[in-house]
Amino acid sequence: MGNNKQGGNRSQGHYEFIEHTADIAIKAYGDSLEQAFAVAASAMFDIMTDGAAVVSEESIDFDTESVDREGLLVGFLSDLIVLHEVQGYVFGEFEITFFGENRLRARCRGEMFDESRHASGLHVKGVSYHMLEMFDGAGEKPSFVQVLFDV
């Protein structure tokens, strides 16, 4: 652990990489917890390709459900992996438009993956509960989520 590094700066927040030997962990910050969720999603697409090179051509809305907020984060990011792998999307912008305890609604903007324009990075294969942490600053302090991607 330690040796944190500034990673990216989109979706109105920032994230940093947390050292991990086999896989990749990130800590994503936002003004609210849902914003931290959105930043975590942009971090994930930076790992898979270069999120900054993604054009917001299309917008997709979807719902994720789970037993708790931890499950929502893992579910939300896992659903994005499914959209990427099944339909071939890459996304660069994320917004949580509804944020409940057991359900969230997300709006993601992006386009189809194009090998000629999008860098081929690491394949994020899954989202782990390992090292998963979240903090809701309730608008007074920065909120964050920490999540580890299986690559």
Add this chain to the structure above:
Amino acid sequence: MAWKGPIDKLDANRFQIPASYQSQTMKQHGVRMSVPAVIYADDRMLQAIIRDDSPEQVANVATLPGIVGRSIAMPDIHHGYGFAIGGVAAFDSQSGIISPGGVGYDINCGVRLLRTDLTVPDVKKHIEKLVNTMFSNIPCGVGSEGKVHLSPADMNRVLEDGARWAVENGYGWAEDLTFTEESGSIEGAEANVVSDAARKRGSRQLGTLGAGNHFLEIQRVEEIYDTVVAEAFGITAVDQITVMIHTGSRGCGHQICTDYLELMRRANKKYNIPLIDRELSCAPATSPEGQQYFTAMKCGANFAWANRQMITHWVRESFESVLGQSSQSMGLRQIYDIAHNIAKLEEHEFEGKNRWLYVHRKGATRSFGPGHKDIPERYHGVGQPVLIPGDMGTASYLLVGTEQAMRDTFGSSCHGAGRSLSRHAARKQHPPGKVFSDLERKGIYLQAKSRKVISEEAPEAYKNIDEVVEISDRAGIARKVARMKPLGVVKG
């Protein structure tokens, strides 16, 4: 998070965390280890192992209900999620549990080894062309799609029949199935327990290599340690050419794991199993949830065997088109195919009694000894081939299973080198151009989809494979047969 708990030396190759150890977390959850944890390592390697929290993870597994004998860590152990990577844990089939975390995300990540009658002089001039042909014939990297688009009905058959589906559809030879663990088609897989998302991820990715540590290699036999066993496996001389395939169940297996971790989180509460780590979530082996996962896991495993089967077919086609000979005439036959992320219901003799156990191998290879009913007849006299993939600049190994593994590790051995540098650190220290030229100097030609992956997979980012194999060999849980060095590498 270095290990500060008790650790006793059992012998030159094994250390033990006594069952009396109870961590703070275990105390908080009111659980204790019911069996000791055993780590295969020598003094030097142990120093590296205790630097991360894998010993803690091996100890945590020993608290799970129904664990039998000991929680085992192989010499290539490293920190995983919940269960460490390089771990073996056997649970009683009635009183024990089944856990997706004990298998891992990449269900049936595994290795296939092909042998040929070719030698270095036959292929030396063609390595670049062979690698480039395989690179274009076998999709790899992020966002790559399989060449075969499966109908929903075909996808069901892949999930239920595995490599047998592939062979029946013209991808490979019937004898390939004979030389695959579970004949490439594990019994009891029922596709109806696999989610739509998992099917969809899978149906686009069958016959793809993926990225990261997965690879396809043309290798030369560098050293033979046991000529008798080597010959039984079809390895007869130094400089003989082999081909190794290392990949798994792709998005299909990952989605199955993701889906069932969510189900298991609910099951943990339902069955009141204390959860000391979220990734240790599990269900009783006899519960509907446990059995449903086990069935789905088998589907993921079958998908992986079909995947490696199709890649094998395209490897053969690539060799045929470059060298202008048939695969039969080149002797491009399969030595074996093994899973190193899987749970199996196996019968083992333990303390004088035969017991049915759910043996979880996560980053560990089955290593059945001579005479076992589950290994192909041709290998009955010598034992099961154990395939250990190394990093792209060093070597891979062919080992053989032993009687001692049956006694000590529920018939299991190590699975690979394991990382020593994080991907991030590797990227900083090993620029892709340098990795490429270093390999070139060693006579290894690399073709890769991603420059990032080249850095991250630099040979220096991995532990020393020779040491890992040496300890397994000295401890008697697998014996060295041959060492293969890469000549050409395809990476995602």
